[in-house]
Amino acid sequence: MTAVLGVCSYTHDSAAALLIDGHLVGFVEEERLSQVKHTKDYPRLAVEWLLKRADITPQEIDAVAYNFSGPRYLKAVPRAISLLTSGETRSRAVPRAHGFATVATRTMRRRQALGRMFPRARVRTLAHHRAHQMYAFAASGLPEAAVLIVDSLGETQTTTIAHGRQPVPGRPTVRTLHAVEDPASLGYVYGAVTEHLGWRRGDEEGTVMALAGVGDPARFRSLFARAIRTTPTAFTVDSSVFPPRTLQPGAVRVTPRFVAATCPPRAADEPVEQVHCDLAAALQERTEDVLLHLARMARRLTGSSRLCVGGGVAANCVGIGRIIEEGLFDQVFVPPAPGDSGTAIGASAAVHVSTAQQPLSGIAGECYLGPSWSSPILDWARWPGLQVRRLSEDRASFLAEQLARGLIIGLFQGRVEAGPRALGNRSILASSMSEGVVDRLNAEVKFREPFRPFAPVVPAERAAEYFSLGQDAPFMSMASRVTAKAREQIPAVVHANGTARVQTVTPTQNPFLHAVLNAFALRTGVPVLINTSLNVKGKPICGTPEMALDCLMDSGLDALLLEDWWIAK
CATH class of the missing domain: 3.30.420.40 (ATPase, nucleotide binding domain)
Known part of the structure; x- marks a missing residue:
């Protein structure tokens, strides 16, 4: 057995991923468990869950893949001297050199700290953009593609263009062809x-x-x-x-x-x-x-x-x-977790490919990678005033009926999604045709700015009726122009710029959500729902049942479907 733990930590959006013999056992952002949004802390809860899921101990980890390389920051130190030649940048030269040198030292110390946590493991640090590149390409499952990474900063790089190839399934390689250095970011x-x-x-x-x-x-x-x-x-x-x-x-x-x-x-x-x-x-x-x-x-x-x-x-x-x-x-x-958290997967994948022969699996096309609670045991007394019952009927039809009545409902099912978008497992769903639904969602449920739009979710086979994107969008990562039919039937999901951040769903990707959409269409004639994340502004997406119930109590949600439990106010 070969176990590679990928870690994103100490900067922001801490997360962890675990590969066993090349198979992705799981991945989760720490905030989904700790309730601290964008936390930079070591992902203790995420790692504990991964080790438990794989039934291994820290001593059985063979390699730890970290998503930054400390020495690479030092490239910026001598280059900071060039800022002295301009009056506009002169005052930034010394602070910039000092800042990059300090972060380089901290990153190297973090590598040492990871080594102490996993005494038998070899700690490998990767160039940040390489971790991004490997995840973006491996998650696509494509045999070959251009790979474009654009972020704020990875050591000294801000933009890279690479070429990904996968002549053998599960054995991706990525070669950087061009890089842009900070301060162009x-x-x-x-x-x-x-x-x-x-x-x-x-x-x-x-x-x-x-x-x-x-x-x-x-x-x-x-x-x-x-x-x-x-x-x-x-x-x-x-x-x-x-x-x-x-x-x-x-x-x-x-x-x-x-x-x-x-x-x-x-x-x-x-x-x-x-x-x-x-x-x-x-x-x-x-x-x-x-x-x-x-x-x-x-x-x-x-x-x-x-x-x-x-x-x-x-x-x-x-x-x-x-x-x-x-x-x-x-x-x-675009992978489901394009930001830094996803580099935990990319780093572990890169280390595995460079050190072991087994093909990667469980990464391509996958987004439901975190913990699940199939039979939550809860002390309902913590949340007084709720009506709780276990559903015995068809859950998809029941949920579609409530949505058609105009209810705004939280949905907690299956494994936690990877990345910043709720994709039907930790979602808030609402009818795309309900009058005033956007205003109510912003003001009473999400507590956010009134100009914020909400994303539509639609069965992939019917997406072309409402959206002109021309390709699947399973991870809600692309804004699409809308058709005349969408403007007529579902104006609530059309933003002021004429676009909508659509999610397309297949019965393979998310069978339950696909069934809900079809059941909703039978009742309303429209196969489109509003899908937003199960959280309120300033809080992370709810990763645990307790977080979901707190969200229900503290917001204007009408009800929560928690696995097969129907919980209403």
């Missing part, structure tokens, strides 16, 4: 503007993407065209607008020139004004332009007609949708 810029607009950097970039749909990009278009210039080798970021990062807490990420050209920073509790909407729209438009430029580079460098996209910026579903619309590729794939 799309993720850094998007996070900086997110923070300037009053939302949490590294958490609420999706809110800014949604805000962009109600703004006019023309107001700040020229600013972003100057600030992020495309070049034959990718793009550059103007340091007079976005100063080079220092990796030190509290460092400002926009310059006075940016503030003067746009607006003062918005506090989180201040109202959202048109200038904020327009700034978000210009940022989003330029992000899409640069992503499209990078996709063209990937097509040219690899010659591939397929594209896999990973990294935090791959969560920008509108940008992914634009790449698809451009028609550069026959197929575009």
Whole structure:
């Protein structure tokens, strides 16, 4: 037996994955168990669950794969000297060199700490983008593809283009063809503007993407065209607008020139004004332009007609949708966990492929990878005032009937999803035709901004009736234009920009959710539901029954279907 533990930890979105003889036993983000969103703590609960599931001890782990390489940060230290030549960047030179050297040292110490936890294991550190690349490609199951990774920072890299090949199933290889180094970083810029607009950097970039749909990009278009210039080798970021990062807490990420050209920073509790909407729209438009430029580079460098996209910026579903619309590729794939948490899988896969002969399995096309609670034993007294009964009838038909009546219902079934999207196992479902459902979901259930849209879920075989994407979207990672039928029947899921972040479902992928959709269609004539994550703003997706019941009690949910338990207020 060969056991490889993949770990994402100490930065944000901690997670763990375990391979036994090349098979993915499981994967889960620590926040789904600890209830601390985007936690950077060592994923203790995730690792404990994985070891229990595999029935092994820490002493039986052969290798630990960590998703960062400390020495690689040191490349930025001598390069920081070049900042001294410009008056605009001179003050950042020493802090940048110090910050990258400090993080390099911390990362190497973290490797040592992991070694002490698993005394028989060899701890392998991987270049961050290699872990992203391996996961994005291995999860696709494709025999060959271009691989584009775009994030904020991986050691010193921010963007890489690679070519993935899998001549033998389960034995993927990925070769980097081009890399972009910091300070040219799309993720850094998007996070900086997110923070300037009053939302949490590294958490609420999706809110800014949604805000962009109600703004006019023309107001700040020229600013972003100057600030992020495309070049034959990718793009550059103007340091007079976005100063080079220092990796030190509290460092400002926009310059006075940016503030003067746009607006003062918005506090989180201040109202959202048109200038904020327009700034978000210009940022989003330029992000899409640069992503499209990078996709063209990937097509040219690899010659591939397929594209896999990973990294935090791959969560920008509108940008992914634009790449698809451009028609550069026959197929575009984004894994269910494109951000850093997914690198736990990528790191373990890369180590396994380089050290063992067994093929990888359990990764391609998989998203339901975390814990399940098939028979939860709960002390119902903790949640007084609930009506609880165990269902004996057809659960899918029962749930569809309640949704057709206009109820907003939490769904907790099967294994926890990987990644930031609820895909039918830890979801909140609602009718896409109920009047005022979006306002009610935002104001009373999710407690979030009124301009935020909600995603539709549809059987894959009927998706073309409502969405023009032209390919499956099983992980809710792509925004699609909608058809006239969608505008007429389900306007609640159409955002102000005319798109919807659709999830397509097959009976193989999620039999229960597919059955619910068909049962709902029998009652209403429409096979589309609203699907959003089982949580409220600021909280992680509910990974445990206790978290789901707390969500029911603390929000405007009407009821919760917890496996075969129907729980209503």
